[in-house]
Amino acid sequence: MRQVIKGNHAVSQAVKLSRVEVISAFPITPQTTIVEELSEMCARGDVDAKFIKVESEHSAMAGLVGASTAGVRTFTATSGNGLLLMHEVLHWAAGARLPIVMANVNRAVSGVWNIWADQTDSLSQRDTGWIQIYCESNQEVLDSIIMVYKLAEKVSLPVMVAYDAFFLSHTSEIVDVPEIEQVDEFLPRYTPEVRPEFDDPRMFGGFVDTEYFYEQRYAMHRASLDALEYYPEVCKEFKHIFGREYDIVEEYRTEDAGAILVTAGTITSVARIAIDGMRKQGKKIGLMKLRMLRPVPVERWREVLDKARKVIVIDRNISAGLGGVFSSEIQAALYPLENRPVVYPVIAGIGGRDITPADVEGIVNYALSNGKPAKMPLCWGLKQ
Amino acid sequence: MAVKRRSELAKTYDFKSWRDLTPMNISAGTMLHNMTGSWRFMKPIYEDKVPACQNACPAGNDIEGWIRLVQQGEYEMAYWHLKREQPFPAILGRVCFEFCEGACNRAPFDDPLGIKELERFVGDRVIPSTPHPDLPGDNGKSLAVVGSGPAGMSAAYYGRLLGFRVTIFEELPQMGGILRVGIPSYRLPREVVAADFEGLRKMGIELRPKTAVGKDIPFNDLCRDYDYVFLATGAHASRKLNVEGGDESHRIMSGLALLNRVALGEEVDLGNKVVVIGGGNTAIDVSRTAIRLGSHATVIYRRSETEMPAHPEEVGEAREEDVRFRFLATPERIEVNDDGTIRRLVCCEMELGPADHSGRRRPVKRHGALFDLEADSILAAIGEVPLFDYLDNIVKTENGVIPVNEGLGVDVENDGKARIFAGGDIINIPHTVAHAVASGKKAAIAIDCATKGVDFAEVLKEIAIGDGPAISFSKYMGWKPVNPVRQNSRAVVDSEKIEYDYFDKAPQVEKKIQAGEVRKNSFEAYSGTFSEDEALHEAGRCMHCGRCTECDNCLIFCPDVSILVIDNGHFGYSIDYDYCKGCGICFTECPRCAMSMVDTEIPIEGEG
Numbered sequence: 001m002r003q004v005i006k007g008n009h010a011v012s013q014a015v016k017l018s019r020v021e022v023i024s025a026f027p028i029t030p031q032t033t034i035v036e037e038l039s040e041m042c043a044r045g046d047v048d049a050k051f052i053k054v055e056s057e058h059s060a061m062a063g064l065v066g067a068s069t070a071g072v073r074t075f076t077a078t079s080g081n082g083l084l085l086m087h088e089v090l091h092w093a094a095g096a097r098l099p100i101v102m103a104n105v106n107r108a109v110s111g112v113w114n115i116w117a118d119q120t121d122s123l124s125q126r127d128t129g130w131i132q133i134y135c136e137s138n139q140e141v142l143d144s145i146i147m148v149y150k151l152a153e154k155v156s157l158p159v160m161v162a163y164d165a166f167f168l169s170h171t172s173e174i175v176d177v178p179e180i181e182q183v184d185e186f187l188p189r190y191t192p193e194v195r196p197e198f199d200d201p202r203m204f205g206g207f208v209d210t211e212y213f214y215e216q217r218y219a220m221h222r223a224s225l226d227a228l229e230y231y232p233e234v235c236k237e238f239k240h241i242f243g244r245e246y247d248i249v250e251e252y253r254t255e256d257a258g259a260i261l262v263t264a265g266t267i268t269s270v271a272r273i274a275i276d277g278m279r280k281q282g283k284k285i286g287l288m289k290l291r292m293l294r295p296v297p298v299e300r301w302r303e304v305l306d307k308a309r310k311v312i313v314i315d316r317n318i319s320a321g322l323g324g325v326f327s328s329e330i331q332a333a334l335y336p337l338e339n340r341p342v343v344y345p346v347i348a349g350i351g352g353r354d355i356t357p358a359d360v361e362g363i364v365n366y367a368l369s370n371g372k373p374a375k376m377p378l379c380w381g382l383k384q
Numbered sequence: 385m386a387v388k389r390r391s392e393l394a395k396t397y398d399f400k401s402w403r404d405l406t407p408m409n410i411s412a413g414t415m416l417h418n419m420t421g422s423w424r425f426m427k428p429i430y431e432d433k434v435p436a437c438q439n440a441c442p443a444g445n446d447i448e449g450w451i452r453l454v455q456q457g458e459y460e461m462a463y464w465h466l467k468r469e470q471p472f473p474a475i476l477g478r479v480c481f482e483f484c485e486g487a488c489n490r491a492p493f494d495d496p497l498g499i500k501e502l503e504r505f506v507g508d509r510v511i512p513s514t515p516h517p518d519l520p521g522d523n524g525k526s527l528a529v530v531g532s533g534p535a536g537m538s539a540a541y542y543g544r545l546l547g548f549r550v551t552i553f554e555e556l557p558q559m560g561g562i563l564r565v566g567i568p569s570y571r572l573p574r575e576v577v578a579a580d581f582e583g584l585r586k587m588g589i590e591l592r593p594k595t596a597v598g599k600d601i602p603f604n605d606l607c608r609d610y611d612y613v614f615l616a617t618g619a620h621a622s623r624k625l626n627v628e629g630g631d632e633s634h635r636i637m638s639g640l641a642l643l644n645r646v647a648l649g650e651e652v653d654l655g656n657k658v659v660v661i662g663g664g665n666t667a668i669d670v671s672r673t674a675i676r677l678g679s680h681a682t683v684i685y686r687r688s689e690t691e692m693p694a695h696p697e698e699v700g701e702a703r704e705e706d707v708r709f710r711f712l713a714t715p716e717r718i719e720v721n722d723d724g725t726i727r728r729l730v731c732c733e734m735e736l737g738p739a740d741h742s743g744r745r746r747p748v749k750r751h752g753a754l755f756d757l758e759a760d761s762i763l764a765a766i767g768e769v770p771l772f773d774y775l776d777n778i779v780k781t782e783n784g785v786i787p788v789n790e791g792l793g794v795d796v797e798n799d800g801k802a803r804i805f806a807g808g809d810i811i812n813i814p815h816t817v818a819h820a821v822a823s824g825k826k827a828a829i830a831i832d833c834a835t836k837g838v839d840f841a842e843v844l845k846e847i848a849i850g851d852g853p854a855i856s857f858s859k860y861m862g863w864k865p866v867n868p869v870r871q872n873s874r875a876v877v878d879s880e881k882i883e884y885d886y887f888d889k890a891p892q893v894e895k896k897i898q899a900g901e902v903r904k905n906s907f908e909a910y911s912g913t914f915s916e917d918e919a920l921h922e923a924g925r926c927m928h929c930g931r932c933t934e935c936d937n938c939l940i941f942c943p944d945v946s947i948l949v950i951d952n953g954h955f956g957y958s959i960d961y962d963y964c965k966g967c968g969i970c971f972t973e974c975p976r977c978a979m980s981m982v983d984t985e986i987p988i989e990g991e992g
Contacts, residue, residue: 069408096407096408097407097408098408156407194406194407194408194410202410202411202412203410203411203415204408204409204410204411205408205409206409206411208409212405212409215399215401215402215405216402216405216409218402219402219403219405219407222402223407
């Protein structure tokens with residue numbers, strides 16, 4: 001049923017529809033309304049889940065590690081510093097191969113303190129082993145939560161669904177909320193093979209020495225790569241039931257593009273508008289929407305970006321001393337190509353600063369009018 | 385040894401490729417060989433302690449114990465358990481000053497537990513003349529109890545449980561002392577007192593009303609004929625009103641005398657307006673009795689309300705019955721007509737000066753601040769004192785009381801063989817029914833020690849409860865507690881030791897009390913006993929401070945899975961000290977401090 005709802009509301013609807021069984025959460029702006037709403041749903045009995053109030057995000061994730069090990073479908077949400085506080089346990093969840101799903105509202109990390117849209121939080125967690133998905137719209141957010149449960153439970157890895165603070169979390173958009181019957185068809189009950197048994201007690205996730213750890217970690221890496229293989233299947237099934245599809249990357253007007261923009265998150269919507277404008281001016285610009293960051297869809301990225309001579313990556317994040325994370329990942333992926341395109345790393349929109357179509361146009365023009373990128377990433381809009 | 389184990393396991397779990405591994409590693413063997421108990425320097429034990437309520441009770445009533453039995457629906461067992469430390473629940477459940485409730489650890493959380501109401505419930509549940517389960521035979525010694533008030537009743541009860549042949553002497557035709565002729569019937573119905581005396585009689589205690597020691601039987605003769613004498617004649621004489629014109633008449637009398645007369649069935653007409661002088665519980669009882677006799681009543685007290693010794697609950701109830709209060713006022717002089725009626729009561733305003741020896745601020749008259757109060761009758765309730773004429777100077781008194789030693793024994797040279805003890809309002813203890821009952825119990829035990837030639841002071845150390853001065857009859861007799869856990873009767877659990885986070889709020893079950901304007905017209909009892917439902921509900925609020933309820937918190941939190949459930953019909957937990965590291969989490973998370981951490985160097989008796 002089509003509704004006008006905020007991004008956070010889309011998440012709580014998706015969690016309810018996915019028949020999550022344990023939610024363990026701690027509030028932080030701007031995700032709080034997700035867990036507030038979920039706690040109300042649990043209290044009313046709208047969702048048959050145990051809601052555990054904890055005193056920190058570290059405990060929130062730790063609680064889910066326990067619950068997921070016990071064999072139930074789990075969920076939590078966080079943002080910014082809250083995600084950072086979970087960091088240790090994020091590694092654990094992935095290492096323990098638990099299909100936990102988390103919504104992360106992309107918010108700047110402190111110090112200094114800022115609550116607005118910025119992707120540094122989830123990107124700083126890219127080495128934890130979690131699968132990462134970036135969303136452009138509230139519809140995509142809702143759909144992604146449902147989709148990734150299937151993905152997570154297939155490959156036994158946790159998945160993070162990320163979306164921009166306030167631009168999506170607190171902004172209303174039209175969202176088609178599916179019926180529970182549709183979701184039940186798509187998403188069967190989570191029934192793991194191995195779970196604790198009272199009559200055969202074991203220790204889960206205990207100490208392993210040098211003879212086991214390497215292989216365990218390798219298995220995790222392979223599972224993440226398996227997700228790349230399995231994702232299109234999930235996508236296809238989702239489309240079949242719900243009529244919407246979300247490929248690992250989405251191409252927009254890339255067929256004859258001389259320059260391709262790469263964006264993740266709400267910048268993508270803005271970029272589409274800018275590209276339409278520039279196309280009218282006769283500029284052949286295309287867009288690759290980056291949806292999955294982990295595992296790295298190396299083949300698809302190469303396949304799409306090889307079409308153009310210039311690749312312009314807009315990062316709404318800074319890794320100090322490196323530059324933008326997406327551009328770094330893109331460049332690494334493109335390195336083996338024989339005639340790789342020139343990558344123009346651009347940083348913009350840090351700490352929630354707005355990016356308009358005019359900004360995107362300016363960014364593209366900078367790339368078009370320069371044969372080589374500057375030595376430093378272009379910091380668009382920086383007060384010099 | 386660890387190396388050997390690893391390779392052993394590796395052999396059993398051989399893998400060739402990363403594909404052979406399960407996603408998450410799951411243990412194949414055990415770590416039981418690693419006896420982590422060796423890391424310990426402190427160990428937890430289950431140890432029941434003294435809850436704050438029991439510690440505050442002058443009689444050391446094992447409140448938690450009988451409430452636990454009430455919760456189990458074992459009302460009769462609760463009754464007999466309660467009687468082990470306090471023999472008259474139907475009485476105290478109506479008139480005690482609830483020292484327990486004042487100390488209840490639940491009070492800082494929501495409301496204190498309605499212990500008095502529960503005691504009343506238990507007391508009303510069983511007829512006191514039901515055969516006593518613990519009656520022993522005769523020990524061959526005799527005990528004369530002089531006075532049938534709460535102290536005498538208590539000494540008689542415990543004396544009988546210790547095997548003495550007991551006789552209670554009472555000068556009045558009615559038994560009960562202050563319970564019968566002091567406390568008004570609307571607070572303590574006569575039938576309730578009578579029922580408890582029937583219980584005493586059924587136990588084999590001889591009751592001798594209308595027998596005044598000193599008149600009908602010389603005190604000397606008593607000392608000759610009995611092995612032991614317990615003096616409990618109470619404080620029934622009023623302090624005289626030292627005011628010009630204040631001589632006793634049919635309009636000016638002691639408040640206590642009024643209560644006596646009404647209790648003994650006399651119809652008294654006090655006129656329209658009554659002034660009661662005094663600030664203690666007697667003054668309150670007198671004023672409320674005056675109201676019920678159809679008069680208006682005003683209480684005047686020389687200090688302020690905060691310094692009033694009367695129980696605040698009683699003061700509140702008096703107010704509801706339209707008793708008026710005038711603080712910082714004292715009678716100056718009374719002008720009396722020839723026919724004895726009062727023409728004028730002149731009072732003087734007071735103000736509070738510096739503190740006196742009791743710590744209270746001394747009231748002083750304000751110069752010239754005189755005012756009139758209308759009075760048809762004036763009742764003085766300014767203190768009750770004992771009378772000792774009957775002792776024929778055999779027993780010495782000091783400052784208006786009988787001095788006693790630690791075992792309530794009286795030092796005296798007399799002709800007879802009897803050893804003399806004293807308790808209740810004639811010795812220097814607070815004037816409450818609970819203290820009187822406690823003193824009777826203590827005297828009985830001290831008398832028993834005297835019989836056996838045992839040093840009471842040594843015994844006192846064993847049977848003292850908490851901070852004292854209450855003592856445990858159960859401990860003296862070696863009776864088992866309700867909860868069969870190791871007991872530490874000196875450690876008191878106050879509110880700081882309770883983990884309130886583990887409790888849910890629940891307000892006190894409301895007491896059934898008639899509205900003031902209804903009850904002021906009758907001498908009938910105005911409050912009702914809890915129903916079974918109400919009692920179970922209120923008993924369910926008990927936090928069981930210091931006593932294990934097997935709530936499983938320790939078991940849930942133990943990180944070494946070293947608290948085990950055992951099902952041997954007694955206590956439900958054992959600690960596996962082979963693995964218990966002494967982390968103290970069980971002790972910390974116990975909601976009610978029912979565990980203790982002890983130094984492992986000190987051997988614990990009974991540990992196995």
